Amino acid sequence: MNRRDFLTLTGTFTGGLLVLPEFLHAFGSQNNLVVGEQCVVFVQLNGGNDGLNTFIPYDNPLYYDLRTKIALNKDVVVGKNNGMAFHPSLKDFAQMQQNGDLTVIQNVGYPEPIRSHFRSQEIWQTATDSNKYNNQGWLGRFLDVQCDGHLSSTAGINLDSIDNLALKGSEPNSITVKNPNQFKIKLNKGENVKLSDNPQLDFVRKIANSITEGSEEIQKALTKSKSEISYPQTDLSRNLEWISRLIKGNLNSKVYYTSLSGFDTHDNQLILHERKLTDLNDALYSFYQDLKQAQLLQNVTIVVFSEFGRRVKDNGNGTDHGTAAPMFIIGGNNKGTILGKNPNLADLDNGDLRYEIDFRSVYASLLKEKMSFDYSKIGIKNAPVSGLF
Template sequence: MNRRNFLTLTGTASSGAMLLPNFLKAAANRTVNSNSGNALVFLQLDGGNDGLNTYVPFADPLYQALRPSIGLSADDVINKNKGMGFHPALTGLAAIQQAGDMTILQNVGYPEPVKSHFRSQEIWQTGSTSSEYLRNGWLGRYLDIECNDVIPTAGMNVDRIDNLALKGSEPNSITVRNVNRFKTKLDTDFELSGHPSLDFARTIAAGTQDGSKEIQKALKKAGAESHYPKSGLAVQLKWIAQLIKGQLDSKVYYTSLAGFDTHNNQLGSHNRKLTEVNDALYAFYNDLKAAGLMDQITLIIFSEFGRRVADNGSGTDHGTAAPVFIIGGGNRGRVLGKNPDLANLEDGDLIYNIDFRSVYASLLKDKLSFDPSLIGIKNSAYFGIF
C-alpha cells in the first residue's frame, strides 16, 4: 500500500476527527534516543519572502536607488543597528532582538540557486544540493535514526498539507490541521499478521492512535490557553505552544504561512503578511517565555529564497539569498554574516554568504546532540549561533 495514501486515509496526513477500524491497537513504549530536552520549531514563509524589505539595509544608498517604488525610508525602519533595521511591522521581533533572544543570519542560501518555488523548497526541505533529488526530508532522516521504534509524534506538522522536511522511511511525524479535532476511536489489541503490506498499514494506524492519545494528553496537561491574535498563523503557533507546554514527546514542530510571492503591490501585501508573522511570533515567544521554556525551544524562520534586489515597478521577482531568524534556544543574540552587498550582485541577485545546510548542521549538533553527517549533511556547523 502507498504510504501517503494510507496516511491520508487514517488522518495522519490530514486533519479532523478519524474513525479507524477497531481491530488495531498501538504498540507501547517508544522513545527518542536523544537525551536532549531541546526541540526545534520551524516557520516556513512560502513564496519567497523579500529579505531586503524585512531586515533592511537602509543605510546603503544603492538600496533606495535600486528600489525607487518599494524602498522603505530610513525614518520608517526600526531598531537600527550598523546600517540595518527591521520593517516597521516587526515591532515584536525588534523587541525580541533587543532582549537578546534573537540571532539574525544574513544572506543565507546555497550554491547554484534555483528560483522555482517547488524546487527550492524541496532543496531546503531535503538538505540537498541543487543537482540532487532526495526522497526523504532532512528532519525525517534525523527522526529515522533517533527514534527507537516508530514514534508518530516525534515530528509535528501543524498545517494543511504534509511537509517533505519531515518525511522519512518510518512514519515518525503527523500532519494535523486542528489539534483539538485530532482524535481516533480505537481500543482493541493489535497484532502483526506476517503480511508485510498489511503489517505496515497496521503499524501506521496504530501509530495514529498513539499520536491522537498523546496529543490530547498534552493539551490537557498544558492547561488554559494563552492569548493569541486570531490569525491562522497565530492559531497554529498557539497549538504548538500548547503541545510544548503539555510535554509532548516531539523533537520537531513545523508550520508555514503562504503569501510571500510579492510580484505586485508589494508594499501593502508584504506589510500585512509581516504584521501577521510579527504578532503571532511575539505571542508565541511571550507564551513560552512566561512558561520558562524559551531556552529549550529553538524557533527558526526562513523562506525558500529572497527577492531580486531591483524592484519591478510595484513589487519584486524571485531572487536568491535572504535572512534567517533564530529565536530562543539560548542563542547569542547576534547578527551574523555580512550586510547585503548591493554593489556585488550575480545577475541582479544577492550572493549567498551562509549555506543553509551549515545552519542545519548547527541545529543538529548544538541543539539535538546529533551528528549531521549521519543524514548526509557534510557542511560544518555555523559557528556563533549558540
C-alpha cells in the first residue's frame, strides 16, 4: 500500500466502522495540539455564488439595466444600508448584521482571475497567485507550523465526504468525516508488531495512531455536548450542528470546514438561487443562535465565501462565471460593518466586477487577529484587511 492510498483510508472517514489491525496502534501516543479558545469555521459556496444578487446594489440604476431578467426589486430586499441590501432569503443575515455580528467584505477577488470552478477553488484553497500552483493548502501549511511537528489529526475538521485541499499539509493534521457520530475506530486485538527500521512503514503506523486518537477525541467531545436548539433538516444544517457539538464539547480544533453546492446558476437562477440562499440563511442562523446561546460566538469566526461571483449582465435566465464577489464574516467579535466600496457597475473589466480586496488579505486578518499567527510564515504577502476585527 502506498502512502497516498493509506492517507485516503485513514484521513478520510465517511461513515461506518473503520477496523485497524493492532500493529498500527503500536506506534505510541502523540501530544495533543495546545490551542487557545479561538477557531474559524469556513462555509464554502461551491459553483460560483452570484454576489450581486446576494448583497444587492438596489439603489444603482445600472443594476436593473444590466439585469433585466433577474434583478431583485428594491421593494423586496432587506437590511438596506448605504445603497446595498440582502436578498430577501437572507433576512437573518440582515438581522445578524443589525446585531453587530456580521461584516460584509465587498468586491473580494484576486488578480488575473480564472473562471474555471476547479482552478479558482484551488487558488482560494492554496492562497497562491493565479499563475502558480501549490499541492498544499493554506490552512494545511498553517497547521503544520501551529502543530510544530506534533501530529494532531483533529487540529482541522472537514465535514464532507471528500478531502479538502485547503487543509492538506506536509503532516495530516486534519480529518475529513461525514458523520462524526459514526467516526469510531475499532482495533483488532492481535499480535503486537514492533516498530521497524523502515521509515515509510513507521510513518503509516504514526498516521494510524493519530487517526485512532482523533476518533477518541471526537467521541469525547460529542459525549460532553448536546444540541440545544432545533436545526433545519438539510445537509449544511447537520454539518453545522456537528461543528457546534464539537466546539461545545471542547474538541479545541482550530479550523472547521464545510460546504454548500448548487450555486452554478446559468439557468433558472431566480428560483434556484432563492432556494440555495434560504438553505444557507437558515443553517447559518441556527448555528449562530446555538453559539450565541452557549456564549461561544465571540470565540468562533464564521467565513462564508465562493470561488468567484457571476457576470454583471445576465444571460437571459441566469448568469455566467464572473470574478469578484462579497465575503461574509460572522461572529469572532468582528465589527459588524460593510468593508469596501459598493460595486462599480460603470467601470467593468470585460463585463466583470473589478476586485478591490484580495482574498488573501482576509486570510491574513484571520491568521493575525484570530490565531495570533504570522501569516508570512505560510507565504501570504498581502496586508490584512483593516477594520474587520
